[in-house]
Amino acid sequence: MATPQLTIALDAMGSDASPAPEVAGAVEAVREYGVRILLVGIEDTLRKALAPYSTADCAQIEIVPATEVITMEDKAVRAVRTKRDSSVHVCARLVKSGRAVGLVSAGNTGAVMATSKLMLGSLAGVQRPALATVIPTAGGRAAILIDVGANVDCRPEHLEQFAVMGEIYYRVILGCDRADATPGPRVGLLSIGEEDIKGNDLTREAFTLLRQLPINFIGNVEGRDLYNGAVDVIVCDGFVGNVALKISEGLVETVRSLLKELLSDSLSSRLGYWLSRHAYAAFKKRLDYSEYGGAPLLGVRGVVIICHGRSNAKAIKNAIRVAAESAHQQINHQIETQIANIPASL
Numbered sequence: 001m002a003t004p005q006l007t008i009a010l011d012a013m014g015s016d017a018s019p020a021p022e023v024a025g026a027v028e029a030v031r032e033y034g035v036r037i038l039l040v041g042i043e044d045t046l047r048k049a050l051a052p053y054s055t056a057d058c059a060q061i062e063i064v065p066a067t068e069v070i071t072m073e074d075k076a077v078r079a080v081r082t083k084r085d086s087s088v089h090v091c092a093r094l095v096k097s098g099r100a101v102g103l104v105s106a107g108n109t110g111a112v113m114a115t116s117k118l119m120l121g122s123l124a125g126v127q128r129p130a131l132a133t134v135i136p137t138a139g140g141r142a143a144i145l146i147d148v149g150a151n152v153d154c155r156p157e158h159l160e161q162f163a164v165m166g167e168i169y170y171r172v173i174l175g176c177d178r179a180d181a182t183p184g185p186r187v188g189l190l191s192i193g194e195e196d197i198k199g200n201d202l203t204r205e206a207f208t209l210l211r212q213l214p215i216n217f218i219g220n221v222e223g224r225d226l227y228n229g230a231v232d233v234i235v236c237d238g239f240v241g242n243v244a245l246k247i248s249e250g251l252v253e254t255v256r257s258l259l260k261e262l263l264s265d266s267l268s269s270r271l272g273y274w275l276s277r278h279a280y281a282a283f284k285k286r287l288d289y290s291e292y293g294g295a296p297l298l299g300v301r302g303v304v305i306i307c308h309g310r311s312n313a314k315a316i317k318n319a320i321r322v323a324a325e326s327a328h329q330q331i332n333h334q335i336e337t338q339i340a341n342i343p344a345s346l
Contacts, residue, residue, distance in 0.1 A: 006324045009091040009100035012041035013069045014107025016309045023049040025316025030060045035324050037061045038100055040087045066090040072309060076110030080118065088112055092119040095302035101327035102303025104294065104319045106311040113150055113297055120301045123332055125339035129299030130162045132169060133245060137229040144170045144233045145226065149242035150297065156205035159235055160213065163187050164338045165298040166233040167215050172329045173322060185232035188221030190240060202237065293318030296326065299335065303327050
C-alpha cells in the first residue's frame with residue numbers, strides 16, 4: 001500500500017481520451033492510496049477537468065504546466081528531441097529532480113521509453129532497460145512477460161538481466177502465492193521447444209546464463225505456456241515479446257467479439273448468457289488490462305509505468321498504485337543489488 005509521502009508525476013495528456021481518465025484516476029488514487037499527484041499537462045485544460053471535483057479531492061493534486069503534447073502520431077525519437085516541454089518531458093524532469101518518485105503515462109510508448117532512458121538514465125549495472133507486462137494465466141494468477149518492445153536486438157547477457165529484473169518485479173509487486181513458493185517465481189526462457197538445445201543462438205546462449213543465476217529457472221518454455229500458469233516470468237527479446245503481446249491483444253479482442261455475437265445470436269443464447277452472466281463478468285475481469293494498471297520500464301532510475309492508450313480511470317489509478325508500491329518497496333535498489341551480484345565469469 002502506498003504511503004502519503006510518495007509523490008507520482010502523472011502525464012495527464014497521454015491517453016486517447018485525455019485528460020478525463022487521468023484526472024479521474026488521480027482523484028481515485030489520492031482517495032484510496034494516500035499518494036500525492038503532480039498532474040502534468042496544459043494548465044487551462046487540467047483546471048477545467050478538475051473543476052467538477054471537490055476541494056478535498058484535489059488537496060493532494062498539484063497541476064504542473066507543460067506547453068506541449070506528444071501525440072500517438074508523432075515519431076518517438078523526433079518528438080523527444082523537439083518537444084522538450086511536453087508533458088512526458090516535464091514528468092521525467094520531476095522524477096530526475098526528486099520532486100516525484102515515479103511517473104505514469106498512457107502516451108506514446110516509444111516516446112515515454114526514449115524520454116525515460118535519455119533523461120533518467122539506467123540503474124547501475126543495467127545494460128538495457130526492459131519493458132515488462134502483466135498477463136493473466138489459468139488458475140487466477142498473473143505472469144510477467146519481459147521484454148515486450150524496449151529492445152528488438154538483444155545479446156544473451158541482456159536476457160540474463162531481464163530475467164533478474166522480471167523475477168524481482170514479480171516477487172515484490174505481484175507476490176509469490178503458490179504453495180511451492182519457496183524456490184521463488186518460476187522463470188522461463190521463451191523458445192521454440194522445451195529441450196535445452198532448442199532455439200536460436202541467442203536463446204541457447206542465454207539459457208546457459210540463466211541456468212547459473214540464483215533464481216528458480218525452469219528452462220525453456222513455449223508460446224503455449226504464456227497463459228497456462230506453468231511459469232511466472234517469461235523472458236524474451238523485445239521483438240519476440242512485442243509480437244507475442246500484440247497477437248495476445250488481438251486474440252482477446254476477437255474472443256470478446258465472437259462471444260458477444262454468439263451470446264446475442266438467439267433467444268436461447270441470450271437466456272444462456274443471463275444464466276452465466278456472473279461467470280462471463282469474471283471472465284472479462286480476468287482479461288481486463290486495467291486491473292494491472294500498466295507496464296513497468298524496469299532498469300531506469302526512478303519508477304516508470306507505461307499505460308495503454310485506451311486506459312480508463314481504473315487503469316490509471318492502478319498504475320499509480322503500482323508506481324507507488326514499486327518506490328515504497330525500493331525495487332530499483334533490489335535490481336541494482338542483484339545485477340551487481342551476477343558473477344562476471346557467467
